[in-house]
Amino acid sequence: xxxxxxxxxxxxxxxxxxxxxxxxxxxxxxxxxxxxxxxxxxxxxxxxxxxxxxxxxxxxxxxxxxxxxxxxxxxxxxxxxxxxxxxxxxxxxxxxxxxxxxxxxxxxxxxxxxxxxxxxxxxxxxxxxxxxxxxxxxxxxxxxxxxxxxxxxxxxxxxxxxxxxx
Numbered sequence: 146x147x148x149x150x151x152x153x154x155x156x157x158x159x160x161x162x163x164x165x166x167x168x169x170x171x172x173x174x175x176x177x178x179x180x181x182x183x184x185x186x187x188x189x190x191x192x193x194x195x196x197x198x199x200x201x202x203x204x205x206x207x208x209x210x211x212x213x214x215x216x217x218x219x220x221x222x223x224x225x226x227x228x229x230x231x232x233x234x235x236x237x238x239x240x241x242x243x244x245x246x247x248x249x250x251x252x253x254x255x256x257x258x259x260x261x262x263x264x265x266x267x268x269x270x271x272x273x274x275x276x277x278x279x280x281x282x283x284x285x286x287x288x289x290x291x292x293x294x295x296x297x298x299x300x301x302x303x304x305x306x307x308x309x310x311x
Contacts, residue, residue: 166302168183169185170233172218172250173214174214174216174257177209181245183231186280202279204279215270216256218257220266221267222263223293223297227306252268253290259289259291262296264296266292268290269288270285272286
């Protein structure tokens with residue numbers, strides 16, 4: 146039962162649809178297997194040492210691979226990555242191999258797949274996690290970077306992908 150001032154989940158989701166965010170694919174690979182997921186909930190934690198955080202739905206057992214592998218790469222997507230973003234979000238129901246076949250990948254430092262034509266890549270060693278409600282926050286120490294200034298960023302807003310112009 147909701148209290149007088151509690152926010153209903155659907156009302157919260159509808160309000161969050163007005164939140165514009167950069168689109169990323171977070172990836173991992175290692176002994177536990179390869180995994181990727183489209184995320185918007187990611188941000189910088191510190192620049193000394195460089196650290197980022199990523200929020201993943203912990204109710205999806207496939208996301209346990211990030212912890213088991215101990216690494217992840219945050220790949221910031223550009224305008225031309227809309228198909229890739231949709232595939233890694235799960236709405237296309239493509240198997241993992243077919244999702245990864247939509248891009249060109251390499252590794253930098255951690256062993257996690259990094260998208261060669263991403264706007265930015267933050268390759269990370271997983272250093273901590275925090276479970277809260279439906280999500281798990283991954284904290285990563287950045288061990289490798291790659292940046293491209295040649296693309297416009299892909300943004301998610303109002304339940305759809307948009308291109309941020311420059």
